[in-house]
Amino acid sequence: MLERPLLEMRNLKTYFKVRGNILKAVDDVSFTLAPGETLGLVGESGCGKSVTAATIMGLIPIPPGMIAGGEIYFNGVDLLKLPESRMRKIRGCDISMIFQEPMTSLNPVFTVGDQVGEVIELHEKLSRSEIRRRIIDAFRLVGIPAPEKRLDDYPHQMSGGMRQRVMIAMALACNPRMMIADEPTTALDVTIQAQILELMNDLKRKTGTAILFITHDLGVIAEMAQKVAVMYAGKVMELATAADLYTEPKHPYTVGLLSSIPVLGKTSKKQRLSTIRGVVPSLFSLPPGCLFSDRCPETREICQNEDPPMTTLADKRLVRCFNYA
Amino acid sequence: MFGFIIRRTLAVIPTLLGVTIVVFFMLAITPGDPAELLLGERATQESLDAMREYLGLKKPLYIQYGMFLKRVVQFDLGETIWSRQKVSIEIKERFPATIELALVAMVISSFFGVLFGIISATKQYSWFDYVSMVGSLIGVSMPVFWLGLIFMLLFSLTLGWFPMSGRIGIDTNLQVITNFYIIDAIITRNWPALMDCLRHIALPALALSTIPLAIVSRMTRSSMLEVLRQDYIKTAKAKGLGQMKIIFKHALRNGLIPVITVIGLQFGILLGGAILTETVFAWPGVGKWLYEGVVKRDYMVIQGGTLLVATSFVIVNLLVDILYAVINPRISVK
Numbered sequence: 001m002l003e004r005p006l007l008e009m010r011n012l013k014t015y016f017k018v019r020g021n022i023l024k025a026v027d028d029v030s031f032t033l034a035p036g037e038t039l040g041l042v043g044e045s046g047c048g049k050s051v052t053a054a055t056i057m058g059l060i061p062i063p064p065g066m067i068a069g070g071e072i073y074f075n076g077v078d079l080l081k082l083p084e085s086r087m088r089k090i091r092g093c094d095i096s097m098i099f100q101e102p103m104t105s106l107n108p109v110f111t112v113g114d115q116v117g118e119v120i121e122l123h124e125k126l127s128r129s130e131i132r133r134r135i136i137d138a139f140r141l142v143g144i145p146a147p148e149k150r151l152d153d154y155p156h157q158m159s160g161g162m163r164q165r166v167m168i169a170m171a172l173a174c175n176p177r178m179m180i181a182d183e184p185t186t187a188l189d190v191t192i193q194a195q196i197l198e199l200m201n202d203l204k205r206k207t208g209t210a211i212l213f214i215t216h217d218l219g220v221i222a223e224m225a226q227k228v229a230v231m232y233a234g235k236v237m238e239l240a241t242a243a244d245l246y247t248e249p250k251h252p253y254t255v256g257l258l259s260s261i262p263v264l265g266k267t268s269k270k271q272r273l274s275t276i277r278g279v280v281p282s283l284f285s286l287p288p289g290c291l292f293s294d295r296c297p298e299t300r301e302i303c304q305n306e307d308p309p310m311t312t313l314a315d316k317r318l319v320r321c322f323n324y325a
Numbered sequence: 326m327f328g329f330i331i332r333r334t335l336a337v338i339p340t341l342l343g344v345t346i347v348v349f350f351m352l353a354i355t356p357g358d359p360a361e362l363l364l365g366e367r368a369t370q371e372s373l374d375a376m377r378e379y380l381g382l383k384k385p386l387y388i389q390y391g392m393f394l395k396r397v398v399q400f401d402l403g404e405t406i407w408s409r410q411k412v413s414i415e416i417k418e419r420f421p422a423t424i425e426l427a428l429v430a431m432v433i434s435s436f437f438g439v440l441f442g443i444i445s446a447t448k449q450y451s452w453f454d455y456v457s458m459v460g461s462l463i464g465v466s467m468p469v470f471w472l473g474l475i476f477m478l479l480f481s482l483t484l485g486w487f488p489m490s491g492r493i494g495i496d497t498n499l500q501v502i503t504n505f506y507i508i509d510a511i512i513t514r515n516w517p518a519l520m521d522c523l524r525h526i527a528l529p530a531l532a533l534s535t536i537p538l539a540i541v542s543r544m545t546r547s548s549m550l551e552v553l554r555q556d557y558i559k560t561a562k563a564k565g566l567g568q569m570k571i572i573f574k575h576a577l578r579n580g581l582i583p584v585i586t587v588i589g590l591q592f593g594i595l596l597g598g599a600i601l602t603e604t605v606f607a608w609p610g611v612g613k614w615l616y617e618g619v620v621k622r623d624y625m626v627i628q629g630g631t632l633l634v635a636t637s638f639v640i641v642n643l644l645v646d647i648l649y650a651v652i653n654p655r656i657s658v659k
Contacts, residue, residue, distance in 0.1 A: 059562055092565035099563075104556040109578045109653060119564045154654045170564070 005032035005073075006178055006210050007056070012070035014048075014055045017063060023283040025051040027234040029070075030310075031227075033178065038204065038211040040225030040242065042218060042257075044280050048234040049214045053180045055080075056212070057097055058087040075177070093123040096171035100183040102163035106155040112166045113151025116173055123174045138169040141206075143199060161192035165199070172203060178210045185220060197223055218261060222246060230254050233281055233291040236310075240317035250319045252296045290322070298323060326650065333646050337639055344635040348628055349393045353386065355624075363406055363624060402629040407621050412629035415614065420633065421504035422492055423603070423610030427595035429507075429530040434538035435588050439581070441538075442545020446553060446580075447572060457542060464539030473532040473605040480528060487528050490607035497521045529606040533599050537591040544587045549580040582653050589645030596641060597634035 014026040026048040033039045041049045054060050056072055058079065072079045074095065079087065091097075096119075099105040106115060116138055117131045126134065132151075139147030142165040155163055164184060171179050181200065185193040197220060204211060213224050221228055222242060229239045230253065238251040249255045256276040278295040281287055287294045293303040300322065308322045352359050360376040361368065368376075377383065381392045396402070402412035441461075445454040481489040493499060493506055499518040502509045507526070510519035552558065553576055561575045603612035611630060618626025650656045 057563055059559070088565045088567060090565070091563055097563040099556060099560060101556050105560045107557040107561070107575050107579070108655060110575075118566070122565055156655050167560070170560075 004034075004076075006035045006037075006075060007033040007212070008071075008073040009052075009056075010071045010073070012052065012055060012072060013068035014051050014060060014065060015068045016065050021284060024234050024286070025283065026055065029229075029231070029234075029236050031229050031236065031239060033210050033212060035177065035210055036204070036208045037227065038213055038225045040221035040228040041212060041214045041231060042216060042221055042228060043231035044216060046280060046283070047231040049216075049231055050182055052231075053097065053182050053212065053214055056180065057091055057095065058082075058084070089123070092119050092176075093174045094176055095178045095180065096174070096176040097180040097182065098164070098167045098171045098184045100186050102160050102167055102187065105167055106163055108155055111152050111154055112158065112163075113153075116151070116166065116170045119170055119173045134173065135169075138173045139166075141172065141203065142166075142169045144169070160188055161195065164188060164192075164196055168196075168199065168203070172207065172209070175207065176209055178212065180212045180214070182214045183216070184213075186215070186217070193220075200224065218257060230257070233283065233286060235291060235320060236318070237292065237321070238317065238319050240315075244315055244317055250313065250317065250324060251292075251321050252298050252323070253292050256295075256297075290320075329650055329656075330647055333643060333650075337643050340639050341636060344632065344639070345394055345397055346390070348631050348635075349390050351631070352624055352628060353389070358382075363403075365406065397632065402632070403625045405618070405625050406623045407618075407626070412625050415626075416611065416629060416633055418504065419609060419611045419614050422506075422608060423596065423599075423612060425505050425507060426526060426529055426533065426599065426603070426608060426610060427592060429526055430533035430595055430599075431537065431588065431592045433530060434534040434541055434591070437534075438538045438541025439545050439577075439584065441542040442584070443549055443572060443577065443580075445542070445546040446549035449550065454546075458546070461539035461542050464535045465543075467535060468601075469532055469536065469599070470601040470605050472535060473529070473602055476528045476532055477605075487524050490605075492522070492525055492609055493518070494521050494525070529599075529602050529608050532606075533595060533602045537588070537595070540587055540591060541584060544584050545580065548583050549576060552576045552580040555579070578652060582649065585645060585648055585652065589641055589648075593638040593641040596637040 009032070010030050012026055012029045013024070016023040016025055029048070029052055031039060041052065043049050051060070055067065056074075056079065060067070067080055070080070074090070079090070082090070106112065113132075113135050116135045120126060120131050120134050135151050136147045139151060144150050144162060144165050150158070150162075155166075158166065167184075184200070185196050188196060200211070201224065203209070211224070213221065215221055225242050227239070228242050228245045230237045230245075230251065232253050238245065238249070238254045240250075245254065246258065249258050253276070256274075259274040260276065262273055276295055277297075281291065281294065287304070289305045290296070290299075290303040290308050293299045296303065302322050306322075308320050308325055310318050310320050311324045312318055313324060352362075355362060358373075359380060360373050360382060364372055364376055381389045384392075400413045402416070404410060405412055405415060408415075441457045445457050448454055477489055480487045488494065497518050499506060499509055499515055499522075500513050502512060506522045507519065510516070510522055549572075553572075558571060558576060561571045566575070597612070599610075600612040600616045602608065603610045604616055607613070611633060615626065615630040615634075617623075618630060
């Protein structure tokens with residue numbers, strides 16, 4: 001990756017102040033995203049994936065949230081230092097976002113055409129008929145049949161898959177340089193999920209939009225991303241190319257995650273699925289030392305006491321583990 | 326949408342029939358001879374006979390009801406016992422006053438109620454939120470006749486800003502066309518009369534608006550808090566929309582849905598004549614008229630008044646339902 005990154009996150013710390021405690025929802029997270037690249041952000045619920053995305057978009061409510069440190073360079077500009085007025089111009093235009101729940105992410109009292117048109121109207125000065133044409137184009141792009149008719153539909157007249165297509169059309173309406181997809185397929189059933197993923201891959205090829213793809217589904221990531229960052233309790237544990245990560249996971253947490261995926265034909269009926277013992281620690285009581293130490297099969301004394309540093313390995317992957325330090 | 330309006334309007338008919346049945350039996354089940362009841366003890370035999378004929382008292386009950394229904398449809402609500410005036414005429418004279426007062430009170434309470442509710446919701450737990458919520462609690466618990474008297478004491482007697490009572494000053498000339506004085510003053514471009522009407526309506530409307538205002542602002546607050554947590558608000562933010570547009574376009578339209586029901590119900594109640602307020606401020610509306618009818622045991626006034634109040638309530642609810650469907654596209658489909 002010699003290209004200058006489109007997005008460069010450096011040591012981001014997003015904390016929340018809750019009942020006198022400081023919750024480190026995102027703690028020291030760094031990654032880069034090149035133009036046209038897809039970075040997968042994976043991890044269990046509550047590991048800080050969505051907070052990372054919301055921080056990029058400037059959607060963290062302050063208070064109780066606070067940005068305790070770090071920089072997010074987008075196109076060479078630190079988003080965290082931008083005033084709200086300029087940030088609003090970037091949202092939905094340069095960086096757009098799609099969400100997990102297509103059923104509730106669209107406003108029920110406006111037609112889908114209105115809602116997609118609103119983004120175009122906001123960011124580009126166009127006439128009504130031009131806006132309408134752009135909405136139809138966007139709908140066609142995401143494979144909504146009969147777009148001229150469907151744009152006058154209300155969200156409740158559409159299926160979940162169609163609504164997610166509307167969300168994607170909305171996200172792509174202003175030709176963004178980057179799109180954040182926050183679990184875009186989690187709420188959809190498997191066949192629709194496959195369609196949406198195919199659509200997103202297809203659109204990425206056509207538009208060259210970089211994607212930050214957030215999910216807890218490692219299978220989905222394998223289909224979508226070139227690079228994968230595995231998050232755990234607010235920290236990135238391992239960051240590698242998708243190929244490296246899947247063939248040879250290094251961090252014990254990544255190893256655990258990958259081995260817990262059932263493989264069709266290989267996992268016999270009698271064999272129990274492998275799991276990671278214990279549960280994700282509460283952000284209220286994180287273990288000292290390595291955050292994964294209390295669940296790690298390879299834990300040592302040093303893991304219990306010291307925070308492992310991020311180590312760059314020979315294949316340029318990053319691992320936060322004393323095994324490689 | 327059009328089909329929905331038709332269906333909803335037709336559904337009003339059974340309700341109205343129910344109202345007429347109740348009103349009809351109110352007189353029918355009263356012990357004694359209804360004709361005597363209506364005409365008083367000193368009525369002559371002829372007039373009693375005429376009344377019995379008019380009411381169809383010698384015929385079976387269901388025919389009596391049929392005759393009653395026919396009279397109601399023709400707006401023939403009989404004569405009042407006390408003033409020997411046609412009930413329909415008395416209503417025509419008084420109802421505009423009540424509608425006018427109710428409308429002004431509802432405009433005040435809806436506007437400020439929604440506004441305070443929105444500010445409270447967007448600035449939850451701020452000083453404004455606390456003050457307006459405590460204020461609305463006080464507003465709800467304040468007896469309106471007491472508040473009316475305090476307003477009179479403060480704003481009329483002490484400060485002299487507003488007249489004490491009535492609808493218009495005795496020395497103000499106004500050509501009455503619609504019986505809605507504010508509208509009449511505007512139509513005839515009679516600005517001094519308009520000012521006088523507004524000054525007269527200010528205190529009763531203000532007193533009348535306190536309870537609805539409190540209810541509307543609390544309702545708006547809780548509804549908006551709920552809506553602002555929804556995913557589509559997050560979507561609106563991610564689009565790059567400004568705070569104002571998010572609140573007033575995306576959130577308010579959804580947040581208003583339950584509030585409209587409350588506003589409609591409150592308006593329906595006010596149309597029934599704000600009996601206490603109208604009495605305290607000597608406002609010549611149906612509330613005061615109905616109250617006097619009850620005190621004088623004037624059955625025809627009670628009957629006519631009840632029909633009027635119930636019908637206006639039903640119509641207001643119908644309008645609310647239609648408005649509901651306009652705001653919320655999910656409703657007209659069902």
